[in-house]
Every structure is written in structure tokens, then in C-alpha cells.
Amino acid sequence: MGCQLPVGVFDSGVGGLTVAKEIMSQLPGERIIYFGDTARVPYGSKSKETVTEYSRQIIHFLVSQGVKVVVVACNTASALAVDTMREEFNIPIIDVVGPGAHTAAQATKNGSIGVIGTEGTIRSGMYNKYIYNLNPDLNVYGKACPLFVPLVEEGWIYDTVTHEVARRYLSDFQGKNVDSLVLGCTHYPLLRNLIRDVVQEVLGAGVTLINPAVETARCLKQLLTGNDLLSGSEDVPEHTFYVSDSAEKFRALANSILPCNVIETKDVAIKTFE
């Protein structure tokens, strides 16, 4: 019975834990195997070829751990690698861009949507493609915000410097009349309070912030239900966290994001999956 198998979740680092958190909340019986590629973080500035190769290696690793489904909890990998991965692997793969685009298309009232993300995600235009596919009348404006990830990692979450950086990036949407803004990088929900305030300042009231994690977890639930793969367990599962580097640092950050305490993280030598 595949339903007792774990759910594989991966990200370039710690950001995907915002997706893991949402899965734990919506699917509390599912056991998660998380992989954070902390040795090669960030993905946002890297090419399609490199991000695809890294994703391939990690999905191989997760499959070797016996997962029943893979959640790509990284917008850059979702935008650049997921199509190729779905061709190469025989396991269901859920990404975050599709669900994020779906939520945005439903949320907008005036048809004008903003997307913020890494260089790789924005340059790929994947949010635009998904949203146009859902409704070709919608307008999508993208803006890369490369300093947000290092600012989160520096811990300057609600800070005057981060505020000024956000003001500069988000002013790019002035005059575009967006009423929905997709947080198109899994690190960004950690900045949501600051982003909400800056959006109000530079774009006015009435802009909805969209965190793709919520819809991603909902898609996962549908997929597991549809394939009769829900664990149905009522015990609190023991999740496992693998990283490719700096397990200690990862654990500290993980404990500040997740609703449960991460007791142990396992350092996986990169060689084992290359």
C-alpha cells in the first residue's frame, strides 16, 4: 500500500519550509521527507540547465527514499525544471507555480496581476504562461527581487533596509494597477508583513498578497485523494530533513519557521546523489 509512504518536498534551501508548513497544516497525517540543497543555494540566479540537473539529482534521491509524490517547493525549479522532470520520472510531481498562477487568476478582480520572484523565475515567464493559459484577458507584470533572499537569510525581516529595498522593487508596479501580487519565491512569505506595508504605501490599499503554498498543499491533497494515496494516519508523523550542507544552521532556521521542532537534520554528502 503506497499510502503509508512519505511525501518528498525539496527546495534550494530553507524557503521551501513555508510550503512544508502548509502541508503539515492541511495534511497533518502525511510524513514529509524534506531536502534542502543548502550546498548549492541559491537557484534564483542560475541557468535552466543547471537548475534542471540539480532538480534531477534531488528527485533521484527522494525516489530512492521511497516517496509517493514529489513537491517542488521552489519557484525557480518549478519554473525552469518541472516540465522536463515530469517527462523523465514516473512519479507524480507537484510544483508551486501552477497553483500560484491559479490562485492569482481567481483572486484578481481588475485583471491586473503582479508577480515577484527570483531572476530565474521572472525571466522564465512561467507565471505569465500559466496565467494566460487560464485566462488570456489577464495582464501579468513580473519583477525580479534578487536581494530579498539574502535579506531573509541575514534575518533582516522587518527592517528599514529591507523596507527601502522593497519600496524600490515594488515601485516598479506603480501605474500598472495590480490588485493581486504573487509571492513567487518560497522565501517571500517570511517577509509578508513588510511587503504588505510597502505595497500599501507605494501601490495603495486593496492589493491581495498571494502565497502559492496554500494552493500547492490543496493540490497535493487532491492528488493524494484522487489516487487513494492519503495516509489516513492519526498519529503525528516524524518528518525527516536532509540538507546538502550546514545542517546546524538549517535546523535553527527551520525551527523558526515550522510549527514543530526539528530535532535532527541529516547532512547528505553531495557525492551520494551526483
Added chain:
Amino acid sequence: MGCQLPVGVFDSGVGGLTVAKEIMSQLPGERIIYFGDTARVPYGSKSKETVTEYSRQIIHFLVSQGVKVVVVACNTASALAVDTMREEFNIPIIDVVGPGAHTAAQATKNGSIGVIGTEGTIRSGMYNKYIYNLNPDLNVYGKACPLFVPLVEEGWIYDTVTHEVARRYLSDFQGKNVDSLVLGCTHYPLLRNLIRDVVQEVLGAGVTLINPAVETARCLKQLLTGNDLLSGSEDVPEHTFYVSDSAEKFRALANSILPCNVIETKDVAIKTFE
């Protein structure tokens, strides 16, 4: 005759070009093979084990290209990996931390030295160790500045945000009476005008900024001279630039740093040297 062989230079990305530039200036007859590990940049937040493994792979690659000497133009790799690399390889290896420490120890008048660098470089304490070895009476104060590299890569070189970030980092040296400040990351010389102004503001006049690249190129010259390996060529050599990702982006940055135009960069599949 080994003297016609090229000099290998590597860095995690584009920062090491500030060292390559200094080598071109002091040793205009030497042909350089540069490797920028743009697929796995940055090194500054990564562990000793990971940075050592990456350095090993790159030195193998440079040796396979027939270089006569390797210059580790990355402070993090110099601080974390060079000792191990010197044991493993039979080729002379020059780092940037030793020369930087040497210059700082000579420059200080009051015996109080500041060092700024990545998390990995500062945590390693290698600048302190080198400087204490030269003169145990000197005091060394380190400060990690993890946002400087992403700010340089965003191109916010002389900018109010970068100014505020620098003010915050450099204020850490207040009351320590430093008269010399080592730019202990090869990206930082690109911020030297801003750093100079902020140092003057928060620490007062009379602080000397130290760029280890100058002394590194001088060490290289000594080593080549001492081993009778100077090329002696009067032709302008053709340098070669390899990267592990995003050759186009690298070329654009390289052309803004180097005194010559980089006509071509070669993308090396990471697999070929792993």
C-alpha cells in the same frame, strides 16, 4: 619549459576577476586560465567540507588544462580549503589570505586591524591566525558582511541602500580604533569608494583600506621568478575564461571589471569536473 604554461586562477564567481586584473597589471606577459564557479556561487555561506570539495574539483580541472601554478582568488576558499589542497596537489598554490594578512600587518601603525569578509572567511578566523603568526602583538577584529556580495551582483555599487548596509556593518568596529581594514572578499574592492566614505563617516579619517589582490599578484611574481617560471613573453596573451554556469552574464560583468575585453567565455558542464 614550464614557463610558457598558463597561470590558473579561480573564484566562486566573478569576484576573483579583481585578482586577475591585478595579475594582468603586474605580470602582463602571463596567460591566465580563469575559472568562475558560477553554478555554485556563493561559497561564503557554505561549510569547510563543501568549499574544500568544490576547490578540489576546480584545481583538478585547472591542472588538466596544464597550468603551472594555481591562484585561489577567493577568500573563502583560501581560508577554508587551501591547507588541504596544498597537501593533496603537487602544484604551487597561492592564496589571497596570506598576502592580505601580510599587507595588513605591515600597514597598521597602532596594531589594531579590522577584517571584513564572508561568513565562512570570518568564522574560520584565518586572517587572525595569519596575522598573529606574523606579530602576536596585533589585534584583529573580524566582521562578516553577507549582503555585500548580493548588493554588488545587483549592481548597487554606489547606492543609498548599500551605504546604509555598510554603515551598519562597519559601525561594529567603533571603539576598536582600527587603522587598517582588510577587504577580505574579492567582491569588496568593487565597493571600495563607498566603503572608504562610510569608514570615514563611522570610524573617522586615517583608516587604510587593504586589497589583498595587490600583494597576491606580487607573491605570484616572486614565486614565478624564484622557480624560473616567468613567461617573459612580450606579446599580449590571450586569456581564457571558464564558468560552470551563465557564461553570458559572466562576460558582461567581466567586461566591466577587467582592463581587456572578454570576447568569449566557455561554459564547462559541471559533470566534466565532478
